[in-house]
Amino acid sequence: MSNGRRPLIAGNWKMHKTVAEAEAFVAALLPRVATADAVDVAICPSFLSLGAMVDSARGSRVEVYAQNVHYEDAGAFTGEVSPQMLSELDVHGAIVGHSERRELFGETDRALQLKVPKLLDAGLKPLLCVGETEAEREAGDTERKLRHQIGEDLERVPEELLGEVVIAYEPIWAIGTGLVATPEQAQEACAFVRALVGSRSEEAAQRVRILYGGSVKPDNAAELLALPDVDGALVGGASLEAESFAAIVAAAG
């Protein structure tokens, strides 16, 4: 890409796919993305499939991300998984701050403030999700929400590491609804997020990859991915089939 940022297409499987289903998916995906040299590809399976997916995708262009992580190395945190545990498996990164985790499981900006630098310390890539609700957009509060989330969630990331974070702008009203943001809305919000990073470091703003997420499908991907401040996509529903996910990867290349 002329701006030097490699597009990233990440598939967020959420609570879908058993290990056997994940294996079948990756076997179908690898040949379909083998020639997509200009694109980074990631799948984000459940914790239980991470090890199997890392092994099956080893040596390919497909990276494997977790869907969540804790910010401590170890301790009395029943049900949680630490960055070290992910590193040990050669996982590449983790989604943090997905709106479902924020809304359904109480993930807070305060926790994200600790998670993002912790992932970077452990050599893992944070994929931080931000985005407004429908009510916030209608009230004209989209920028206020994004400023708040980016400000809080990246507060403890040192300037020289800011460019390593991947940010996904995901308007909550577009997630799983089939209602995709218009190209104008996606570009405006992603450019705003980049400007927020730029207020800390102009160099980081040029490097940071900003993805769009929310009902990305093979038939709308090319238009969204062509936007100047959209460096890739975080894909939910359409990432569950190898064919549609590979079509979105092809649209980025």
Ligand code: PGA
């Ligand atoms: P969707 O999900 O593509 O199904 O809208 C996107 C996401 O939640 O990351």
